[in-house]
Amino acid sequence: MAALHQRWWFWAATLAALLALPALAPQYVVHIANFILIYTLPVVGLGFLTGFTGRVSLAQGALFGVGAYTTALLTTKLGWAPVATLVPSVLMTIVLAVSLGGAAVRLAGLYFVMATIGIQQIVWLVLMNWIELTNGPQGVRSIPAVGLGEYSLETPQQFYFLALVAAGISYFLAKRVIGSRLGLFLRALSDDQLAASSVAVEVGRAKVTALALSAAWAGAGGFLYAHYVRFIHPDMFGLEPSVLFLVMSMFGGYRSIEGMIVATALLESATEYLRPFGEFRMIAYGMILLLGMMFFPMGILTLVRRRAGAPAAGKD
Amino acid sequence: MPPEKALSRPVLSTSDLNVHYGKVHAVQGVSLEVRAGEVVALLGANGAGKSSIIRSLVGLTPASGGRILLRDRRIDGLSSEVRSALGMAYVPEGRRVFGDLTVRDNLLMGAYLVKDRAKIEQQLEEVFGLFPGLRERHRQIAATLSGGEQQMLAIGRALVREPEVLILDEPSLGLAPVMIKVIYETLKRIRERGMTLLLAEQSAHIALKIADRAYVLETGRVTYESDAASLRSDPALRESYLGA
């Protein structure tokens, strides 16, 4: 009765396919795979917040940007080695998220959404207008590639394994988070905050922790992104990616990390496989979201799960 | 029980009613009937399926098999609001008042299908007369009422429209003895006016005080059916079916 993703051979096959990809697939496909792997970080991170505390955030794109900008500026302006900037990027993102959003997490539902829209706009405006620091609308160019000793990860193939390892680590850590005490607390408080506090859950602390974690994931993702694309611009971190990340974190199924990853792959590559639609491409994209939710409201993963024989969660 | 009532036609009846929740078979082929002017009690332990039957009667949970008749009309398949318009009123389990609305607005919602304003006012007065606590609090937001006050409100909401069939799921829940008395007095009075009542209760002895007949349920099946008098008078019977 185990769902597909609980069988060992499924994992073995997935792993083999992932490892073989750069050798078999054209560079362009590897390139898209890299984006997918990179994006799984902010998406899974956002999943902690939305799926597990019930708080919808539209600021994840901005936090992703903070990670990217931190490493970009440290490497281009101060000449740090890229590997040395991973920790500062993640820390910077956490600090910013907690200082801007720490007070906001106590807000209920929609008020939190609106606060995150505010945070998103503020970060974007600062990236755009604080020209002395961020180069403003010129963006940051010539960001160095991540180097491992002599070897530097220039091509999509080379970068792929870094992205894969990062996504893998993020996946397993994420699983640990939601399986941990913290995960239990977060689910409890998203069901009923008052009841959660009356069983001794420090609601405020748990929520801020969730926010910090989701920021950490975004920051790490931003780090990878900056060193892969090697040019960043404020518009890459506006509301659009925030909405995209939100959609990716919800499209795959309620509280399912695997679902988030599958959704990221499906939606990030959509712009490519929908190319035949030409100017109707975006319409097709919207249709995927809309019809997906209309007909698979428990998430697209239910497709797989049903086939594997597990009962679909049923509620009248 | 006056004999003419025993002969009167069923107002509400089910035959071979089934309810499933996923794989849980909560109601298994229940047939019951409530005749005009009668008070029928549904008794049974926790999880026996009383609420499931009632929810499928009022249209909140779809029946997975069987039929439900209101007078001679088949109503399973009809939506809740249509059943309500046909004369059913419902006091849900666990109060479920409209939390964001005031007490008064809650009662007005009970009278949603009543068009005659004067009539509504008169009914409101009657409910407030019954539950003076609610009158004092008529502008309070229902969510902030005490548990018992909410229960009174839920009952009041069903009474304002003077329904033909009144279905109550554990009306005594959370009420103080004095309030239980008031409510059962009221139910008696209503029934005298010819209203038909179906009543689920945990505490058999309260329900049996006014019931004409009772069905005892166990894990989704009717295990015993009789007139209330025999259950009332025979402690052994009560003991064996109701554990009390």
Add this chain to the structure above:
Amino acid sequence: QDIKLGVVAGMSGPGTSYGIGIRQGAEMAVREINAAGGIKGRKISLVVVDDASNPAQSVTAMQRLVNDQVDLVVGGWGSSQVLANMEVAERAGLPYIVVGATNPKITTEKNKWTFRVIFTDSVQAEQIADAAVRRLGMKRIAVIHDANDYGVGNRDIFVASLKKIGLDPVAVVPYQSADKDFTAQLSRIREANPDGLAIFGTIPAAPAIMNQARDLGIKARFIGTGGLANENLMTLAPKASEGTVLTTYFHEDVDPQARAWADRYVKEFSGGSQPPRPVLAAWEYRAVKFIAVPCIESSGTDKEKLRQCIGRWKGTLFSVPGDAYFDKTGQLVQQSVLVEVGKGAFQAFKGK
């Protein structure tokens, strides 16, 4: 085997109308060349990718061209997109001629494989500053600009050029591309009482600014650069745009060849859903036909040879007065064109 010509541009998103112009220019050039027998018997096939006017997607789009093994890329719209996707071309060693991005940073000395035919913001902003003071006699110039790279780049050079001439702008205010209401900015400008208002932005903000400025009673004459060089300016601000003076990338009345080409272009594409927009189409067309094709003819498709050939290119292009050539940063050096809005159309500027 065909020669593969890559085109990247925004064919959806905010740059749609420009992107489609670029595609049309390429199609026109390629059709003509193939009809004439191709290059040494080899046909050109076009690989067009849409980057949705989005910098992140632009990287993917260019990667796709690299993957499809195109021989060179002619295209690119939007400075943010080009700044992002040129990194890919540089890394892959793919010759790339940019036609639709004006940010000076694209051609610095760091770019090896990237060239640009359209002139930069710096040239345009400098020329319009000069024209404003010397030819239009403006004394109190205010500036309103988009806060994006285009607007900020123009503003910096424009203000610097004014200073060189000895003039300070009376007000400089930014707006965000998505703004619809400009009363806040324009109120400040009105306080400054300017006689010229320089607008560095694009459609639809620019015509909206013009309309609202007139509503607020600002009488200053408008000036601007290539961002305004779009027929929609007159559709959206029919009255307010009258008299605006701006630099543009192409004008059909500069020489008869340009006129003939423009007529052909309009005839060929006016049936489509897009209104014909010759400006960037002209650049794409000229870059393909007069720069890329001759180089492939002489140097073949070896990338390094092709790159060197383009770098050495020198010649004439219709609508460009005099000779044009690439400088050592890969920028095509040329004279720009000044136009004035009159009777709902761009006219070659006839002022002093």
Add this chain to the structure above:
Amino acid sequence: MFDQLFIGGLATGCVYAVVGLGFTLVYRTLRMVNFAQGHVFMAGAFLGLVIAERVHLPALPLLFVVGAVAFALGMVLERLVFRRLYHNHEVFIVGSIGLGIVLMNGVRVFFPEPVPFPKVFGSEVVQIGAARFQEGYLWVVLSTLVLVVLLHAMFTYTRTGRALRAVAADAEIAATVGVDVKRAIALTFGLSFAVAAIAGVLIGPLYFVSFDMGDMVGLKAFSAAVFGGINSIPGTILGGLVIGVLENLAGGYISSAYKDLVAFVILLVMLIWRPTGLLGRETPVKV
């Protein structure tokens, strides 16, 4: 300058408010946020454009016709689309974002460029003190007032309004007292579409209409609705006006690059001070 900024801000604020009403209406009955609302506003503007260009109607009838058509479309879309999305909030958010994308790109196929809107509200410029503005602004302000008063009265004092509130509180139980819940929700969507479309027609002649006009306005309108108190119709209006005026004043006096930033920072600070919005009222806890 203050007059100009203030009046300009009021008019923009009114637009935020009216679009925000669309959010409020849906939220009040469904407890969900329709992320396509901004695009409905955009589509409404184009609907108005098409109608105004085909049949030359005076302003008031035009508003009525557009409102009525949008109302019908809202009911239809509810039936075909939204009804399948009530499952939970996540589904609704993603689905409505998808719908927004479809709407926006659908309109783009027909109108890839910004289009001027016929000046149905006149093109005169009115001067009050030092402030000058188009006649259309007056229409915006007046229509906003009328809409708010009507909707507020409907929700607060009528039987239908009460039923909508009851549906919001507990749809199942509302059905058992005789409320046709599906119709109530369809009505809500009809109203929210009508309101958004009217806002589109009001703003069309002031600016241009373009397929992407709903993005920013939708965002600001959402903020306005939440900020004012998403449960409260007067709150939405207040929220809209505060945001409109704030950003205009900030743009005029502080920095136009940071005008949105100023507005959002103030919103954030105020939210922390009043976590349920200006006029919002969260049902108090009672356990």
Add this chain to the structure above:
Amino acid sequence: MTLLAASKVSLSFAGVRALVNIDLQIEEGELLGIIGPNGSGKSTLFNVLSGIYRVDQGTIVFRGERIERFGIAQIVRRGIARTFQNKRLFGTMSVLENVEVAAMKGVQGSALGDVFGLNSSLQARKKAGAIAERCLVLTGLADSTGLLARDLPYGAQNRLEIARALALEPTLLLLDEPAAGLNPSERAELQELIRRVHAEGLTIALVEHDVRMVTGLCARAIVLDHGEKIADGASAMVVRNPRVQAAYFGEVESEEEAHAA
């Protein structure tokens, strides 16, 4: 020894005086009954003791510490647990998880530490699991651990509330109408359960409308009416008090009848 002492506690809501100058002492190891008509302030009293409402006036001392300004979680950590009259379960979580959350109270160290494996709280987690098990067995829910809390029948939800509160291993347990929705035999079981945990040394305050249960379990009872304490003493005496009779049972009701109810 006095475990909890409230003195002169008052609270009103927009004109409704929900608690008026309440003085209350709960002795260690006591099982105190609290009765009163609907809306008399019983739940409000619990809300005040558990930190959900702040008092307008008065002090609450628990084990020598003033707690009336403490937050909810702080008070639980001091050892006061409660159940809710209107069930507040974690609906989308399983029965087991509902109880586990509470049992985690005793686990030391930051929750984040678990994720990165910094502190080996595995032992503590196991202990929490054991506590949860025990509470579920105690409340007769051992068979339904996998069900979602929201799918439980009403009566079982009640027991889950109790199991969750017990898993907090409190010193003082506040039960708000635990018998509501139970049938007579289940009431008997519940009564047995309460007696057992009380015998293990837990101090309990019980709000109940089932007077027989209150008199059966509690040596002492207090009666609230309109927010005021109108009686305090041996439970058998208290229910005979004429003022209580009038307010709670209705004038004509005899005690026998009340018991029958």
